[in-house]
Amino acid sequence: MELFDVYPLYDVAPVSAKGIEVKDNHGTTYLDFYGGHAVISIGHSHPHYVNRIKSQLEKIAFYSNSVQNPLQQELVELLGRLSGCEHYNLFLCNSGAEANENALKLASFHTGKSKVISFSNGFHGRTSAAVATTDNPAINAPINKQQQVTFLPLNDFDAFEKAIQSDTYCAVILEAIQGVGGLDEPTTEFYQFIAKKCKENGVVLIADEVQSGFGRSGAFFAFQHHGIQPDIISIAKGMGNGFPVGGILIHESIKASYGLLGTTFGGNHLACVATLAVLEVLEQENLIENARTLGVYFKQEAAKIPHVKKIKGRGLMLGLEFDFEVADLRKRLIHNQHFFTGGSKNKKLLRILPALNISKDHIDQFFEALNKELS
Known part of the structure; x- marks a missing residue:
């Protein structure tokens, strides 16, 4: 048997990691400025995270959602307090795509409608309705294209107002910072306009925070950052620091009923303690403030590089846009300088998504390496 060949792979095989350092099978150490698609939020193998999971594994790793799991209640209370979203209810699942699937399904149940508004360069997952709302025809199969999705330009007030007046939409789904699409953002005025029009027209506003959530933006x-209140918030990636966890926060105005949503693995014991560990470290080590502060520092240092034409993003969800495609630069950063970075749909954009506990020294090392490859 062979693996189904769907990923172009770099010739690097990590075998261990600590903090933002990753070691491969040849003993070479790399600095991880990509975090495996923004997944590593508190650093690889954080001791509190490891101890939490090890301790839970010795007790019980899994049982289904047919019985009570007190860890879920512990999680919902801490998440509500730290996020400021006490007026939401939590449904746990396993991934970002699954989170957005459940968000879209719930919006359709709630409104009795089926069409969705999404935005150019948006990315919401690779499954069913989630991939249908993703602006990439190459990953949409004919079965996905049965979904009714309207793609609109980001920050186009007129196009949005015209579309939403048709009274056929169940949901608007939007990333506050586009990830795969290349770090573009709605303006505050546009996001607030969307929220206002959704409320006026009875449309569910889904904030896709799969990549930008859990402190990454500062x-x-x-x-x-925009002073709005979504109806549903989808979360995943950084919430488990590598353990597969996803979920949606559902505003209390949307009511639950038995059988409306369901999952076998979602909210299992290990998933809960992984997420609790992340939240505890975020709070104890003040990592959201660190992301905000170091995001400012990163941008200041990036502005000194003539090759950088635009600096995008917030906190530690950042992009450097050049006047050339960056694929070769990424390879050289890996093989010559031993730095992991990311790409995006924008071929000229270098994506930066490190753990939130990096230091100024790590950023200085990155720019030293980048300057070597640009000289």
Whole structure:
């Protein structure tokens, strides 16, 4: 048997990691400025995270959602307090795509409608309705294209107002900072306009915080930079620091009923303690403030590089846009300088998504390495 070949792979095989350092099978150490698609939020193998999971594994790793799991209640209370979203209810699942699937399904149940508004360069997952709302025809199969999705330009007030007046939409789904699409953002005025029009027209506003949530933007959620209140918030990636966890926060105005949503693995004991560990470290080590502060420092240092034409993003969800495609630069950063970075749909954009506990020294090392490859 062979692996189904769907990923182009770099010739690097990590075997251990600590903090933002990753060691491969040849003993070479790399600095991880990508975090495996923004997944590593509190650093690889954080001792509190490891101890939490080891301790839980010795007790019980899994049972289904047919019985009570007190860890879920512990999680919902801490998440509500740290995020400032006490007026929401939590449904746990396993991934970002699954989170957005459940968000879209719930919006359709709630409104009795089926069409969705999404935005150019948005990315919401690779499954069913989630991939249908993703602006990439290459990953949409004919079965996905049965979904009714309207793609609009980001920050186009007229196009949005015209579309939403048709009274056929169940949901608007939006990333406050586009991840795969290349770090573009709605303006505060546009995000607030969307929220206002959704409320006026009875449309569910879904804030996709799968990549930008859990402190990465310098706020707990990136939509909080804009002073709006979504109806549903989808979360995943950084919430488990590598353990597969996802979920949606559902405003209390949307009511639950038995059988409305369901999952076998979602909210299992290990998933809960992984997420609790992340939240505890975020609070104890003040990592959201660290992300905000170091995001400012990173941008200041990036502005000194003539090759950088635009600096995008917030906190430690950042992009450097050049006047050339960066694929070769990424390879050289890996093989010559031993730095992991990311790409995006924007081929000229270098994506930076390190753990939230990096230091100024790590950023200085990154720019030293980058300058070597640009000289």
